[in-house]
Amino acid sequence: MFDTKKKLKYAVIKWAMSTQRVFRTHISNPTNYIVKCVETGCPAKVHGHVPKYNIQWVVTNVVPSNCVRKNLLVRHPNLTSTLIAQLMYTEMVEKKNMEAKHIQTAVKVRWNYN
Ligand SMILES: [Zn+2]
Numbered sequence: 001m002f003d004t005k006k007k008l009k010y011a012v013i014k015w016a017m018s019t020q021r022v023f024r025t026h027i028s029n030p031t032n033y034i035v036k037c038v039e040t041g042c043p044a045k046v047h048g049h050v051p052k053y054n055i056q057w058v059v060t061n062v063v064p065s066n067c068v069r070k071n072l073l074v075r076h077p078n079l080t081s082t083l084i085a086q087l088m089y090t091e092m093v094e095k096k097n098m099e100a101k102h103i104q105t106a107v108k109v110r111w112n113y114n
Helices: 005-018 081-087 089-095 100-111
Strands: 023-028 032-037 045-049 058-063
Touching (some): 005 023, 005 032, 089 100
Antiparallel strands (some): 023 032
């Protein structure tokens, strides 16, 4: 269960990054969030929703990947600049003149992606 959709999305992306898989958003609205693996024929998906009379997001269906990755991902399409900005917001505000190179290094160290 997740307090917000943002937290649910972050959990899904962390899972995608740790398993070297890429998810595409299938449905994203105020009560439903469904992502699927980008690989054709792979059943992997995550379905989260806000049940009636509820305020928290509940994940009701998680199907793991069965697709084979041909080579290691060095960049991850789900790790967007928006997500990085959200995750590193406090640091960026505190350090004021943080250079792009520092952010790139921090991303590489923490998530192992370029
Ligand atoms: Zn897959």
